[in-house]
Amino acid sequence: MNGMETPRINEDKQAVLPVQGEDATVRAEKVRKTVIIVGGSSGIGYETALKLIGRNYNVVNISRTPCPLERVKNYAADITVGATLEKAIQTVAEKAANLYALVYCAGFSMAAPLEYAESKDYRYLFEVNYFGALRAIKTIVPFLKKKGGRIILVSSMASVFPIAFDCFYSSSKAALDMLAKGADLELAPFNIRVTSVQPGGTSTSFTFKRKVYGEEENREYSHRLHKATAALANMEQGGLNAGEVASCIANILAMKRPPYSLQCGKRNKLYSVAHRLLPENISLFLNKKAYNQ
Ligand SMILES: NC(=O)c1ccc[n+]([C@@H]2O[C@H](COP(=O)([O-])OP(=O)(O)OC[C@H]3O[C@@H](n4cnc5c(N)ncnc54)[C@H](OP(=O)(O)O)[C@@H]3O)[C@@H](O)[C@H]2O)c1
Numbered sequence: 156m157n158g159m160e161t162p163r164i165n166e167d168k169q170a171v172l173p174v175q176g177e178d179a180t181v182r183a184e185k186v187r188k189t190v191i192i193v194g195g196s197s198g199i200g201y202e203t204a205l206k207l208i209g210r211n212y213n214v215v216n217i218s219r220t221p222c223p224l225e226r227v228k229n230y231a232a233d234i235t236v237g238a239t240l241e242k243a244i245q246t247v248a249e250k251a252a253n254l255y256a257l258v259y260c261a262g263f264s265m266a267a268p269l270e271y272a273e274s275k276d277y278r279y280l281f282e283v284n285y286f287g288a289l290r291a292i293k294t295i296v297p298f299l300k301k302k303g304g305r306i307i308l309v310s311s312m313a314s315v316f317p318i319a320f321d322c323f324y325s326s327s328k329a330a331l332d333m334l335a336k337g338a339d340l341e342l343a344p345f346n347i348r349v350t351s352v353q354p355g356g357t358s359t360s361f362t363f364k365r366k367v368y369g370e371e372e373n374r375e376y377s378h379r380l381h382k383a384t385a386a387l388a389n390m391e392q393g394g395l396n397a398g399e400v401a402s403c404i405a406n407i408l409a410m411k412r413p414p415y416s417l418q419c420g421k422r423n424k425l426y427s428v429a430h431r432l433l434p435e436n437i438s439l440f441l442n443k444k445a446y447n448q
Contacts, residue, residue, distance in 0.1 A: 189213040189251040190408065191244060193234070193291055194261030195222045198359030199309060202401035203258055210405055213251070217243045218261065234261055234287035235279060241294045248298035256305040256408055257295045259288040264324040265366040266384045268376040276366060277323040284327035285334070292338055296347065303346025305408050308335045309400075310351040310416070312423055315430055316442045318387060320380045328353075336415055350407050351416045355423040356387075356394030390445070395420050 190207055194200040195216035201224070204214045208226050216222035217240065221229040230247060232239035248254050263283040265276055288308050295306070313321070314328035335351035342349060367384055370377045403419045418427045430438045 186253065187211055187213045188253050188255035189215060189247070190256045190258060191215045191217060191247055191254075191295070192222075192258045192260055193217045193240070193244075193287065194259070194309075195227065196220045198260075198361055199354065199357060199397045199400045199404075200258070200260035202397040203260065203404045206398070206401045206405040207408070210409075212255070212408075213253075215247050215251075217247075234290075235282045240287060240290055244291060244294040248295060254295075254298050254302075254304065256307065257291055257299075258307045258309070258404060258408075259291050260309045261287055262309065262311075262361065263364070263366075264321055264361065265368075266320045266380060266387075267323075267366070267368040268320060268373055268380060269322060270376070271368070271372055271374065272323065280323050281327050284324070285330050288331055289334060292334075292349075296342065296345075299342075299347050300345045305413065306335075306338065306342075306347065306349040307404055307407055308332075308349070308351045309404070310335070310353045312353050312355040312418065312426065314351075314353060315427065317439070319383050319443075320376070321387070332416060339415060348413045349415075350413045352400070352404055352407065352419065353416060353423070353427075354395060354400045354403075354419045355426070356391035357397055357400055357419075358392050358394060359397050362388045362391045386445070395423075 190212050192200050192204055192214060195204045195214070196218040200216070200218070201222055204216060204222050204224055204227050207214050208224065214224075214226065215228045215230065217230045217232050219231060219233050221231070230243035232243040234240050244257075261283055263280050265272070265280055267276065292306060308331050310331045311324070311328040313325040314332045317325045332351045332353075335349045339349040365384070368380070373380050400419045403417055407413045407417060418424045
């Protein structure tokens with residue numbers, strides 16, 4: 156050894172060059188890429204934070220409750236309250252030496268009949284699932300434009316396959332997919348690439364946070380809504396584990412040419428291909444059976 160520090164190679168196979176005259180911790184902070192996760196306190200976002208720390212990224216979480224991982228920096232924000240989301244992203248982006256990516260993972264779902272659903276509920280859902288993502292992108296782009304970067308929007312297979320009594324969720328995720336495609340077109344010249352990740356049912360606490368209308372509010376839809384919601388919950392709790400989805404997200408962040416959209420898991424990839432190949436009425440009939448509708 157000649158006493159000189161040799162560049163390390165991180166998991167993304169990129170050489171990490173040492174900076175003269177700084178202690179090792181500060182140096183490491185500066186060269187590691189920073190990823191902001193919106194919604195990293197639980198489920199898929201939490202597992203993504205864990206995976207990214209293992210791959211030597213700085214991870215910052217923005218949500219209402221903190222991500223409990225020691226190496227994650229937390230900023231509290233409620234997407235639905237004022238401009239707290241924008242302020243948190245801006246603060247992180249101004250401080251980060253090597254800002255690289257935004258992973259928008261926050262999401263919310265509800266089960267209610269279209270006829271009786273209240274506007275405050277579906278507007279809240281759209282704020283969390285869609286407008287929050289749009290606002291996050293608008294805030295981070297001026298910072299990412301300097302060096303390029305990545306944006307991942309966590310969508311759902313529900314963006315392709317409708318869910319009865321939760322068309323609010325399906326349509327918010329379909330809008331998110333289109334936002335990803337449009338944003339990618341606009342931002343690719345700045346080397347900012349945007350991908351929507353479409354997990355199928357994933358076993359997280361998401362299932363139990365769903366706002367489900369009660370019998371009185373559901374009236375004549377009550378029996379069908381109950382059956383469909385139970386089928387959805389079973390599909391989620393028997394589906395992917397959050398770590399599998401997190402691996403897809405971490406892999407996309409390391410790609411030179413990330414895809415426009417990516418389904419997680421072999422079965423979901425197959426459903427997606429089948430949906431593209433089958434006549435729409437057959438695909439939707441099969442979907443109806445799967446969700447017990
Ligand atoms: N689980 C599934 O079956 C499944 C399937 C397909 C797609 N997805 C999508 O995957 C993403 C992650 O879901 P998950 O399963 O990991 O659920 P989760 O464990 O409930 O995670 C949701 C995350 O969103 C954050 N969040 C929700 N509302 C927020 C608000 N108003 N302000 C700030 N943060 C908010 C939560 O943080 P706080 O509560 O701490 O604020 C949490 O970190 C969602 O976009 C979901 O639609 C899930």
